[in-house]
Amino acid sequence: MDFAIKSGSPDKYRGDCVVVGVFESGKLSEAARQLDDACKGYLGKVTGQGDMDGKANTTLLLHGVPNIASKRVLLVGMGKEKTYGEKAFLGAVRAGFKTLHQTGAKDAAIYLLDVPVRQRDFAWGVFQTVVLAEESIYRFDRLKSKPEKHLPSLAKVVIAVNDKSSQTAAEAALRQGVATAQGMKVTKDLGNLAPNICTPAYLAEQAKDLAKAFKLKLSVLEEKDMEKLGMGALLAVARGSRQPAKLIVLEYRGQLKMEKPIVLVGKGVTFDTGGISLKPAAEMDEMKYDMSGAASVLGTLTAVAEMQLPINVVGIIPATENMPGGNATKPGDVVTSLSGQTIEILNTDAEGRLILCDALTYAERYKPEAVIDIATLTGACVVALGHVVTGLMGNNEQLAQDLLQAGEQVSDRAWQLPLWEEYQDLLKSNFADMANIGGRWGGAITAACFLSRFTEKFQWVHLDIAGTAWKSGQDKGSTGRPVPLLTQFLVARAQQK
Incomplete structure (x- = not known):
């Protein structure tokens, strides 16, 4: 899809459709x-007759509106004017694109940003419109025969x-x-692929393609390389x-x-x-999304x-499957x-933290300014925060605040959970330096506590995306x-640099 930024009166737009908003009160x-002035009250008559009540996420498509250059006019309901904010705007944009895709329109001019969104600037509206436009045409049907x-x-x-002052x-x-x-x-395509296709080797191939397309440096360590380095935690997950x-x-x-x-x-x-601690069968197919952290890294590097x-x-990206088998790691093993x-x-x-801890240690060689890990790590995070926000914990408050602010700015929010020393005691083991689980309570936090033991040499934040990386159901x-x-x-x- 192509995008353009233009100024100009909506009645002068010569194209297939112009999209404008209507509030619940009937206010345009x-x-x-x-548009209504140009067509001498035509839109006012339509809303006055009750054909468009302005309720949130409703639409009305009009053809042949007099004195309007566009072939169509799409009215989009924006809800109540007094409570109009971020949610209503995003809903209006989604509803607008959904209706546009049901028409034969090849182009459209979006005039929904003329109404200020509370606590949001114009640039935010542009960004969201582009992302939602691309989301509306996303399809994953490459595995279907038809x-x-x-x-x-x-x-x-x-x-x-x-x-024009807003144009830059x-x-x-x-x-x-x-x-x-x-x-x-990129992230969606990788996540949605069947797990018999999207294997660790496939992820490596996609990384190779990305490196070739953008001239990035790529290195892929094989199991023998990891054995030489001593990545016993990562390899323990891969054994089965x-x-x-x-x-x-x-x-x-x-x-x-x-x-x-x-x-x-x-x-x-x-x-x-x-692995040996086998999951219930119900919805196990969704465990193909357990590589969503890896997919988000490739997606972010693409951007x-x-x-x-x-x-x-x-x-x-530490990449592996976690399978049961005769050689699989057993509960009670020490690595x-x-x-x-x-x-x-x-x-x-509790395998994600095992592969991440070796990858975090490997990150030390880059003398990083900061390290962020992204993982579908715990069901406990979903219980705590649902599917709305990502869980965030770390060892540096400024880095945590920078990430929280970034999420707020683009409406991809995270929420900070505590990472206090008191939680560390839950990881005590009688037979090793630590256990890989901390018991039933505070599971998202104890998982992050485990990772924190491998991040003492750099600033670090952990993002638990178990509740936000994918949707279930229909x-x-x-x-x-x-x-x-x-x-x-x-x-x-x-920009800071």
């Missing part, structure tokens, strides 16, 4: 009022600005939105699988080589049965490379991590989160 938005034939015809979206900020937001949407698509584990490292250099990089570490369990950000970023610390594995389904599929959060964080860091 400024752009809708301009893919969908009737694809949306909408190919160009014009986002209207109130005046709007165009910057558009570029970031396009790059972020592209990164989200016939698919060889990989440690994938991608380096994006947007600055001088001596500048310390931001390191992103993404959990890449391409399928998680739980960063698309924008050519002047920043250094390293992506580290030695790359850091030299020993771990008693009490539950083989809308089952990857969400592409937290690519917007991570991308905005890196944009802000690049």
